[in-house]
Amino acid sequence: MDSLIYFVLASVTVGGALGVVFGRSPIASLLFMIASLGSTAGIYVMLEAHFLAAIQIIVYAGAIMVLFLFVIMLLNLGHDYKRDIRGGLAILFAFGVTGGIGGLLASRVMPEGTLLLNSYPTGVSIDTEIAEKGIIGVIAEPLFNEYIVAFEFTGVLLFVAIVGALALAKRSD
Amino acid sequence: MGSSHIIGIEDGTAYFLVTSAKIAVMFGVVMITVAYTTLAERRVSAFIQDRLGPNRVGPMGLLQPIADGLKNLLKEETLPASASRLYFLLGPMLAMIPALVTFAVIPFAAPLPTPWGVVPMVIADVPIGVLYILALSSLGVYGVVIAGWASNNKYAFLGGLRASAQMISYEVGLGLSLIAVLMLAGNVTLTEIVSRQQQLGIWFALPLSLGFILFLICAFAETNRLPFDMPEAESELITGFHTEYSAMKFSMFFIAEYAHMLTASALMATLFFGGWDLPGTWDDMYMFQGQLISGFGANGAPIAATLTVWKSLATFLGFALKTGFFLFLYIWIRWTLPRFRYDQVMELGWKVIIPISLGYTMVLAATMLTLYEAGVEYGFTFGLVLSVVSGLCTLGFVFLLDKGGTIGGAASGKKVTFEQEIL
Amino acid sequence: MSFLNQWNYFLALGPQAILTTFAIGILLFGVSRNNTSDEHQGWLLGRISLAGVIAAGIVNAGLYPFADRLSDGIVAVDRYALFSNWVLLLGSAMAILISISYVEKQRIQVPEYFALLLFATVGLMLMTASLDLMLVFIGLEIASISVYALATIDQRSPKGSEAGLKYFLLGAFSTGIFLYGVALIYGSTGSANLTEILNATVDADDTGVMLITGVIMLAVGFCFKVGVVPFHMWTPDVYQGSPMPITGYMSVAIKAGAFFTFYRIFGIYLDNIQFSWGTVFWWLALVTMIGANLVALVQNNIKRLLAYSGIAHSGYLLITVLANNTTSESGLLYYLAVYTVANMGLFAGFVLVANHAEHRVEVSDYAGLGSKQPFIAMALTVFLLSLGGFPATGGFIGKILILRGALEDNYLLLAIALVISTLISYWYYLRLAWFMWMKEQAATPNTEKAPEIEIPLALKLVLAVSLVLIVYAGIFPSQLIGFIETSLLKG
Numbered sequence A: 001m002d003s004l005i006y007f008v009l010a011s012v013t014v015g016g017a018l019g020v021v022f023g024r025s026p027i028a029s030l031l032f033m034i035a036s037l038g039s040t041a042g043i044y045v046m047l048e049a050h051f052l053a054a055i056q057i058i059v060y061a062g063a064i065m066v067l068f069l070f071v072i073m074l075l076n077l078g079h080d081y082k083r084d085i086r087g088g089l090a091i092l093f094a095f096g097v098t099g100g101i102g103g104l105l106a107s108r109v110m111p112e113g114t115l116l117l118n119s120y121p122t123g124v125s126i127d128t129e130i131a132e133k134g135i136i137g138v139i140a141e142p143l144f145n146e147y148i149v150a151f152e153f154t155g156v157l158l159f160v161a162i163v164g165a166l167a168l169a170k171r172s173d
Numbered sequence B: 001m002g003s004s005h006i007i008g009i010e011d012g013t014a015y016f017l018v019t020s021a022k023i024a025v026m027f028g029v030v031m032i033t034v035a036y037t038t039l040a041e042r043r044v045s046a047f048i049q050d051r052l053g054p055n056r057v058g059p060m061g062l063l064q065p066i067a068d069g070l071k072n073l074l075k076e077e078t079l080p081a082s083a084s085r086l087y088f089l090l091g092p093m094l095a096m097i098p099a100l101v102t103f104a105v106i107p108f109a110a111p112l113p114t115p116w117g118v119v120p121m122v123i124a125d126v127p128i129g130v131l132y133i134l135a136l137s138s139l140g141v142y143g144v145v146i147a148g149w150a151s152n153n154k155y156a157f158l159g160g161l162r163a164s165a166q167m168i169s170y171e172v173g174l175g176l177s178l179i180a181v182l183m184l185a186g187n188v189t190l191t192e193i194v195s196r197q198q199q200l201g202i203w204f205a206l207p208l209s210l211g212f213i214l215f216l217i218c219a220f221a222e223t224n225r226l227p228f229d230m231p232e233a234e235s236e237l238i239t240g241f242h243t244e245y246s247a248m249k250f251s252m253f254f255i256a257e258y259a260h261m262l263t264a265s266a267l268m269a270t271l272f273f274g275g276w277d278l279p280g281t282w283d284d285m286y287m288f289q290g291q292l293i294s295g296f297g298a299n300g301a302p303i304a305a306t307l308t309v310w311k312s313l314a315t316f317l318g319f320a321l322k323t324g325f326f327l328f329l330y331i332w333i334r335w336t337l338p339r340f341r342y343d344q345v346m347e348l349g350w351k352v353i354i355p356i357s358l359g360y361t362m363v364l365a366a367t368m369l370t371l372y373e374a375g376v377e378y379g380f381t382f383g384l385v386l387s388v389v390s391g392l393c394t395l396g397f398v399f400l401l402d403k404g405g406t407i408g409g410a411a412s413g414k415k416v417t418f419e420q421e422i423l
Numbered sequence C: 001m002s003f004l005n006q007w008n009y010f011l012a013l014g015p016q017a018i019l020t021t022f023a024i025g026i027l028l029f030g031v032s033r034n035n036t037s038d039e040h041q042g043w044l045l046g047r048i049s050l051a052g053v054i055a056a057g058i059v060n061a062g063l064y065p066f067a068d069r070l071s072d073g074i075v076a077v078d079r080y081a082l083f084s085n086w087v088l089l090l091g092s093a094m095a096i097l098i099s100i101s102y103v104e105k106q107r108i109q110v111p112e113y114f115a116l117l118l119f120a121t122v123g124l125m126l127m128t129a130s131l132d133l134m135l136v137f138i139g140l141e142i143a144s145i146s147v148y149a150l151a152t153i154d155q156r157s158p159k160g161s162e163a164g165l166k167y168f169l170l171g172a173f174s175t176g177i178f179l180y181g182v183a184l185i186y187g188s189t190g191s192a193n194l195t196e197i198l199n200a201t202v203d204a205d206d207t208g209v210m211l212i213t214g215v216i217m218l219a220v221g222f223c224f225k226v227g228v229v230p231f232h233m234w235t236p237d238v239y240q241g242s243p244m245p246i247t248g249y250m251s252v253a254i255k256a257g258a259f260f261t262f263y264r265i266f267g268i269y270l271d272n273i274q275f276s277w278g279t280v281f282w283w284l285a286l287v288t289m290i291g292a293n294l295v296a297l298v299q300n301n302i303k304r305l306l307a308y309s310g311i312a313h314s315g316y317l318l319i320t321v322l323a324n325n326t327t328s329e330s331g332l333l334y335y336l337a338v339y340t341v342a343n344m345g346l347f348a349g350f351v352l353v354a355n356h357a358e359h360r361v362e363v364s365d366y367a368g369l370g371s372k373q374p375f376i377a378m379a380l381t382v383f384l385l386s387l388g389g390f391p392a393t394g395g396f397i398g399k400i401l402i403l404r405g406a407l408e409d410n411y412l413l414l415a416i417a418l419v420i421s422t423l424i425s426y427w428y429y430l431r432l433a434w435f436m437w438m439k440e441q442a443a444t445p446n447t448e449k450a451p452e453i454e455i456p457l458a459l460k461l462v463l464a465v466s467l468v469l470i471v472y473a474g475i476f477p478s479q480l481i482g483f484i485e486t487s488l489l490k491g
Helices: A002-022 A026-046 A050-074 A088-112 A115-119 A126-144 A148-169 B013-048 B064-074 B085-105 B129-150 B154-185 B190-200 B209-222 B247-272 B309-334 B342-373 B380-402 B418-422 C007-012 C014-032 C041-062 C079-106 C110-129 C133-151 C158-189 C194-200 C208-226 C234-241 C244-269 C271-296 C302-323 C326-353 C374-388 C394-408 C412-438 C457-475 C477-486
Strands: B112-114 B117-119 B286-288 B291-296 B302-304
Touching (some): A002 A026, A026 A050, A026 B129, A050 B129, A050 B154, A148 C014, B013 B064, B013 B085, B013 B117, B013 B247, B064 B247, B085 B129, B085 B247, B129 B247, B154 B190, B154 B209, B154 B247, B154 B342, B190 B247, B190 B286, B190 B380, B209 B247, B209 B342, B209 B380, B247 B309, C014 C041, C041 C079, C041 C110, C079 C110, C079 C244, C079 C326, C079 C457, C110 C133, C110 C244, C133 C208, C133 C244, C158 C194, C158 C208, C158 C234, C194 C244, C208 C244, C208 C271, C234 C244, C234 C302, C244 C271, C244 C326, C271 C302, C271 C412, C302 C394, C302 C412, C326 C374, C326 C394, C326 C457, C326 C477, C374 C394, C374 C412, C374 C457, C394 C412, C394 C457, C394 C477, C457 C477
């Protein structure tokens, strides 16, 4: 059952990603992307990362993609356009490279697992931690202890992005 | 009566059957409530405007929704010549699905004892609870936007644009006002939020009064109801995003809107008014170390909860009443208040709601930290202190809004904003 | 330093915190006043940001007693990080000084400009001090996003917009590759923490494709930021289009920050699996040194010239990451310090000659500078010689250290390539000097008569300080080397 769900989700994820690239109109691409993001969230749920799944939907599908949609509609780009990916050779090259990397990874991961897998932290299982601290606590505690610096500087990063965007968007007199 | 075993996912078939039954029943209940809310809307509006309203079909017009449904099913479906067919069809579906599935995580009654085990009265008690609702309600905007865009009609298009801008803006405020609840409850699952309200002894509406008010405002904006119904403002945009829709497709938008209202009402009842909890401690029951208990004895030992069917029924009735009240509030406000202007909506969202909810979160967090540091246990005193603090915040908020000038009136001579320019 | 007490993070990241505070203060100052009416906002805010840099420097000096190579957090407070802070602070202080007249003359939005400059420095300093790949990423992004915006902050310049867009798009791709690399490394070692990665790879003889792919992608991300040859395409265009002080800052601070981090990650924490990335770096270094120097020969625009020169320097510095012994590590630190000073000095001169604008940027515009402005020309010549690695300048000692480091680890071919490419580089460095001293100004200059150059105090300061430092580092290197040897990660 689990693997069936997984394969459905995985194929929607990959299919959606392909659809983004090959979609004929920006709106179609956008909907494909939402599908892809949504099924990624489903995979997160299967990995017991419920919080991540929720955030994936809220942030990406619910906010960022809506903004994309807003912009596409505002600029009236929603109509079908001619394909602008150049000829077969470029596609072949691109897929050759990514396929090569993907194949290498897959060949390594699939049969024997990664060599360094034994160094994964072996602690209390995530279920007991969730039962103890709640789904948020499991994320919040390392976030505000171990990774407090990363958290705070992510704030700086977002602030810088806003300042930069405003500096560029501000009309010079 | 029966075993005290709680039916969970490990029970296999039993769980599957129980859940299917719950889904079927709740779906039916939601659809009927939606249908009768439309009737209630018309009757209440008639009452407010001193008219009679629909009273011909059935006794007191009670069969009116069925007649409406039949009419919509039988009407001709139209498709605008220059609309893109696929997206035009997709719009209503995308609008309706999130509206219906959000109900799955809301607990609607005390756990029901059956001969086969205890059935939790919530369809899916997912561990992310509130976040699930936020996630799905944020998807609701797609239906509206895509419908507006696919209609290839400028009014519909403007409605779609307005909807996306408005819903993104108020989602932030909604999330921020929810933080107050999450902080106090310490968890995001809705069952846990209900049980924490039982433990506190006060429903969260008092200790988090300002949070409740902000949530109420944002929920109105999120559901696109008056005074925030910019996306369909009929005096400006005909009916906005669903201008081109007819028959059942139009009806689906209608159902989606009312289902959203229903969810929002149920959510307000759950988050701030104790959910299915009724006044007094006789119905309290919550999970403690895998057992349902009704509280702690004098020696600190947990007291096992006694489950009865009538308790479940009574709590369900309580939940329905609370939800019904908020549905009524929706209708009441719709027929009393005028509509905001678009820039006022945006200004309220970004310049009032968001900063105030941020500040309120800080005040609340500081108060709670001080209380915990001072050794005050989570309980009635705790809630009382928070109520006082929140009450002061609420007074300040009301005073600020009442001072005028917070939201610019028509004559305030404000510069034309960017949004106004394009919309 | 122990980070069980979270307040210690404030101490450890004191310089970064101070710079952030100053940057936010500048922004607040900017919105609280009417920008357009104030003529001397550039001077005022420039001074404030300079004060911020100095304050950060004071804190940085005060951190030395706490410096400790062991850290249980995700931030390192070792002397290496503190040294890199010095270099980055020096670079940004010089960039601020150069910018003051420029922003006033070009009427750039001053508060955002200086704030973003400080933020970029914060990001770079964070990156060099971090012991976690996630934090490296955050630091890198803070710096990159600030610089994307800075590159195109002059909206009236179409070239600037082009540069900014190009930098942004390619930078976004490289960030994606970098992040994917981090994800793969995380996937194969179970941690993004560098110490844990080191432990996980300690007895690795065959580490698997996943880790190696991740490491290579990480390297590609870095190589993009420093402009190593196959990933250098953006560099000339972006350098050419950006405002001149920002070009200087980019060529110095981004490169220094990236290389400090690069060395920390690859030289120390991924040292166990050098067999996986060593060959790649070997070829990259070779191609970069030779290729960039050859292309630089035919450049006539000084910003493009400096871009290719910078790429070539990245090639030299890659050798130090590869050779990876104490000598080459001192070489890296020494070289970056000297390179920062020389390049910023050079850009100070360029800004002066261009008269705080974006014209007169061809090599031929420098004809006759020696007779008209001997001080500027002399300083510029010294900086050029130092970049080329001429004896008695700081660059010479740096190159010698790199060479020795390479030879100690038997990278003979790379050492030879370094010497050859240095010889090639003399051609274009000296060509500029030759124009300054040997060529008379053309009778009818193509645009207008070169205006009389008046040197503002700030630029005088930059030129003089750089000049003194370069010559001092070239003639009395032992003190600086001694200081650097206490700052090494190795040994």
